[in-house]
Amino acid sequence: MDFTYCEFPCTVSLDTFKAYFNPNDVKLPKISGKSLLSSQPGLADAAGSNNNECQTNQVKSLRHLVLDAIVENWSEVPLYEQLPRHEDRNYILSQLDVELPLELLSAHISDDYFWERSFQQRWRSATMQLRGRERPWINIYMERHLQEFIENMQTGDYEPEGNVQTTLDICAAYINQLEINQLQPAPPGSDTNDHIPLDYLLANLPDLQRLRLSYCTKTAGCNYQLGCNQLSSRDIALLAKGLSQCHELRSFCIHNTKLAPYQLRLFAHCLDKGCHHLNALSLMHCAIGDAGIRSFMENCTKESFATLTMLDLTNNRITEEGAYILSRTLQHVPLQHLVLRLNPIQSDGAAAIFNTLQVMPIKVLDLGSCSITESITKLFMLLMCQHKTLLEIDLSNNCLGEDFGKHLLKVLGLNKILEHLDLRNTGMSMDMRHKFKTFLLKNVERKKHEALKKMQREKFMAMMQL
Incomplete structure (x- = not known):
């Protein structure tokens, strides 16, 4: 099973993923902390170099080439809500640059995972704030930005x-x-x-x-x-x-x-x-x-x-x-x-x-x-x-x-x-x-x-x- 292009929900925790999939049967990208190979050194050795070579040499589908083009040109054409598939949106969120202009990001994206990633990347040394069910990460990010x-x-x-x-x-x-x-x-x-x-x-x-x-x-x-x-x-x-x-x-x-x-x-x-x-x-x-x-x-x-x-x-x-x-x-x-x-x-x-x-x-x-x-x-x-x-x-x-x-x-x-x-x-x-x-x-x-x-x-x- 190939998850190289992040077609699983980005918010799924690593433990949850391992409970439903065998790490030896799937291929994961080394991004967003979702790679089993990068988080478990022993498993990386067991997987061998063939798997890594397969991921490196794998040809991207036309669909993913289009999504890459959307990400590269997102500041000019911010497509997100227009994408009907959740898998495509997940891919955009995992690849999108968090340093794009804030007014552009806030106007088109409210996804909790994206703003959590943005907060952690901008304020790496900040202690993780507790959030409740009514505290979206976009609110936490904006409050810290205004502060x-x-x-x-x-x-x-x-x-x-x-x-x-x-x-x-x-x-x-x-x-x-x-x-x-x-x-x-x-x-x-x-x-x-x-x-x-x-x-x-x-x-x-x-x-x-x-x-x-x-x-x-x-x-x-x-x-x-x-x-x-x-x-x-x-x-x-x-x-x-x-x-x-x-x-x-x-x-x-x-x-x-x-x-x-x-x-x-x-x-x-x-x-x-x-x-x-x-x-x-x-x-x-x-x-x-x-x-x-x-x-x-x-x-x-x-x-x-x-x-x-x-x-x-x-x-x-x-x-x-x-x-x-x-x-x-x-x-x-x-x-x-x-x-x-x-x-x-x-x-x-x-x-x-x-x-x-x-x-x-x-x-x-x-x-x-x-x-x-x-x-x-x-x-x-x-x-x-x-x-x-x-x-x-x-x-x-x-x-x-x-x-x-x-x-x-x-x-x-x-x-x-x-x-x-x-x-x-x-x-x-x-x-x-x-x-x-x-x-x-x-x-x-x-x-x-x-x-x-x-x-x-x-x-x-x-x-x-x-």
Whole structure:
């Protein structure tokens, strides 16, 4: 059987192919990683040189000569959908040059295999991204292409109606997620430290659902100047303008970027008024402090962030004062995931947070490295006994001590909901932490058993209705 011309589907894995065909009876090309001879040296020796000579001297059919001509002239006559046979399309996809103009490729080809091959060939050192059933490779490719375009653009090269619009015409329809890890600084001698404006870019991404952004500069080089890693007044105004038009935004994260109180006020206003479906907000390593928390929360009402379920404020210099402000405001927010890690809120701030959790459907709480002491013992025991939704708690790297663990050991058996409790580096022994883990494993096993019984019961009721 001759598969020399790639008439099998290019997306078939090598293991699947070997399950249905005998490698000694077929001839495969050494392209696209489908060659059994190239992947198994022992098999190549067993096949001998006759097989290779046969493949080399084999005359191509007229059909394959025509397909080769289509591939060579594809930039002038992009034939793909016009080919009726799937075998011919597979051949075109396996031979087509991935470095052809992007606007030409995206206009005629949406095949997942081709865009996966294009991504891997262009970004060989990139870690393979996880993709779900609704994440086509063309989307992943376009998102990475736009990210690279924005991160490498110099402030003097920004042309909204020129290079920016050209790139958006190609990519915008495929952008659901966007991650920007750096922005180029302004050139030396500039009066301001403005970065490229993001208002026009964000306003022209109608399907953007996730945005992760940092204004830090990793490769400033000779362009480095004092303040190039900070947001200017113009930067924050244009970013807020762009965010207010991201009506489909579900998740927004800005990290490693120092934010002043007046900038947080603008963030609160634009996110509240423009992003009506926001369910995840992360302000990590932004040094916002208590003043920033106050400015942000002062612009929020009871109706603000009605869909917010995750708030991450990791490492923002928030003290007990900021924790009090958060506890008063978050009572009206349906949070399920709260992260205050690396903030010195101390025991008083943790107490305020614990009181607020009683009226919230919280499932994950992270208070690691928050300077909490054993004085919080009583309130935490009440939380363990009364709260009905908490699944995970992180109290690692706090000075809780052995007495805290002894009291917790007495009440933990009353909690049938909690599944994970991180108490590393809290002054407790390994044996005590192992006992906690045993209690929590019982909760996990019981929940699995109850879910199985519920599924069987629903299946039985459905059968009875038939």
